[in-house]
Amino acid sequence: MLLIDTLSNKIEQLEEQINSCCGNGLRQGNNTPPPMNENNLTTKSKDVLYQNKPNPYNERTSIDYQIESEFSNALIMIFNLQGTLLKSFPITTTGKGNIFINNGEFKSGMYLYSLIINDVEIDTKRMIVSD
Structure with a gap:
């Protein structure tokens, strides 16, 4: 239980850092996403990032998304x-889509993944890679 509490606290700290460090867009040389707030929210709520399946995974996982906004x-x-x-995966078309991540791309552990549209963080999820 202590390990889970420690990891959860660390994730919350990292999400706060990601959301507070970036100003109003991706800065050159800084690959962290910008914070999401009412002033720079330019996408519609129809844009969705889904939880990867399966999670945790050890062979292959899929991250589904849906983008209905112009971008x-x-x-x-x-x-x-x-x-x-x-790693980053460019998205080139609207509608439903997915990306696949295979075993060996990442070491065992917990990762965060974010959907970014027009330099705005839409959502961030957690992904666990197991042995």
Whole structure:
């Protein structure tokens, strides 16, 4: 239980850091997503990031999303718990879509992934990679 509490607290701290460190957009050289607030929220609530399935996973997982808003740029970004960007997946079309992550792309552990549309963080979820 202590490990779970510690990890949950660390995740909350990292989410706060991600949301507070970035100003009004992705800065050059800084790959963390911008904070989401009412002033820069330009997408509709129809844009959705779903929980990866299965979670936890050890062979392959799928991250589904749906984007109904017009956008100039969209991507899914994957971070470790230290807030370091590990991988990003560009999204080029509206509608439903998904990305797949295979065994071996990430070490065992917990990761955060975010849907970013027009430099706005829509949602962030947790993903667990198991042995």
